Amino acid sequence: MHDTGRDRIPGHTNKQRVTPEIDAMFPDYSIYPECDYAIGYITRGCPNNCRWCVVPRKEGQIRAYRDWKELVRQDSKKLVLMDNNILSCEFGIAQLESMIGSGYAIDLNQGMDARLVTDRTARILAGLKWIRFIRFSCDQTAQIEAILHAAALLAEYGVKPYRLFIYLLVTKDIANAAFRVERLKQLKGISLYAQPERNEREGIVPNVLQKEFAQRFVYGRCYLKENWLEYYKRHDLKKRYPLEAEETEKALPHSSAGTEGRMGNQAVL
Numbered sequence: 710m711h712d713t714g715r716d717r718i719p720g721h722t723n724k725q726r727v728t729p730e731i732d733a734m735f736p737d738y739s740i741y742p743e744c745d746y747a748i749g750y751i752t753r754g755c756p757n758n759c760r761w762c763v764v765p766r767k768e769g770q771i772r773a774y775r776d777w778k779e780l781v782r783q784d785s786k787k788l789v790l791m792d793n794n795i796l797s798c799e800f801g802i803a804q805l806e807s808m809i810g811s812g813y814a815i816d817l818n819q820g821m822d823a824r825l826v827t828d829r830t831a832r833i834l835a836g837l838k839w840i841r842f843i844r845f846s847c848d849q850t851a852q853i854e855a856i857l858h859a860a861a862l863l864a865e866y867g868v869k870p871y872r873l874f875i876y877l878l879v880t881k882d883i884a885n886a887a888f889r890v891e892r893l894k895q896l897k898g899i900s901l902y903a904q905p906e907r908n909e910r911e912g913i914v915p916n917v918l919q920k921e922f923a924q925r926f927v928y929g930r931c932y933l934k935e936n937w938l939e940y941y942k943r944h945d946l947k948k949r950y951p952l953e954a955e956e957t958e959k960a961l962p963h964s965s966a967g968t969e970g971r972m973g974n975q976a977v978l
C-alpha cells in the first residue's frame with residue numbers, strides 16, 4: 710500500500726500528521742471500557758522553546774483548538790486535558806473560566822507554567838473542580854520562585870499545597886534537580902514527580918543515577934525524610950555506580966568541588 714504518511718497517528722516523527730477529518734472526529738470511548746473520562750485539547754502548541762521539548766516543533770505556536778464542550782462525554786463528568794501551555798493562551802484561560810460551575814472535573818495532565826499564574830488565573834484555577842491535582846512543571850531553578858508564588862496566590866483562594874503536583878525534569882545535573890526538590894518540599898503535602906531526560910533521537914538517555922533519583926528518591930518519597938546527598942551517601946551510590954557518578958560530576962559546572970561539595974551546597978539548605 711502506498712504510504713503517504715498523512716493517515717498515520719502522530720507521535721513518532723515531527724512530519725506525521727492526521728487529516729483534519731480524522732482530527733475532528735469524536736473519540737470512540739467504547740473501545741476503552743475502563744476509561745471513565747473524556748480526553749483532548751483546548752489549545753495546541755507553545756510559545757516557548759525549551760531545549761528538551763518537542764512540543765514547539767510538533768505543534769507550533771500556541772493557538773485555540775477546541776471548545777471544551779466539544780470534548781466532554783455524555784456519560785462522564787470528567788475531562789482530562791493534555792494542553793501543553795494553556796495559561797499562555799487567552800482562549801485557553803477563558804475556556805477554563807467558562808468551566809467553573811459546570812459540574813465537570815478536570816485534570817491538566819501536562820503541568821502548567823507557574824510563571825503565568827496571576828491573581829486572575831489563580832482565582833480561575835481555584836474555582837475549577839479538579840479530578841485530583843493542580844499540576845505545574847518545575848524543570849529549571851528559575852521556575853521555583855514562580856511555583857512558590859503561584860502556591861501563595863492559590864492559597865489566597867483556599868487551595869492548599871497538598872492539591873499541587875509538580876513535574877521535575879532530571880537532566881544529568883542531578884544536583885540541580887535535588888535543589889528544586891529541597892525548595893519545593895517546603896510546601897507541605899505537595900506531590901513531586903521526577904522525569905529523567907530522554908531524547909533518543911539526540912542520543913540523550915538517562916543514566917542509572919538519574920533513574921535512581923526519579924524512581925527511588927522521588928517516586929519512593931525518600932525525599933520527605935532526607936535530601937539527595939544523604940540518600941546518595943546512605944546507599945553508597947558513588948561506589949555502586951562509579952562510572953555514572955563520574956559522568957554526573959563531570960557535567961556539573963563546579964566539578965572540582967566534587968559530588969559531595971556541589972550536592973551539599975545545593976541539596977542541603
Ligand code: SF4
Pocket residue numbers: 755756757758759762763764765793794822
Ligand atoms: S514551556 Fe513546556 S510545552 Fe513549552 S517548550 Fe517548554 S517544556 Fe515544552
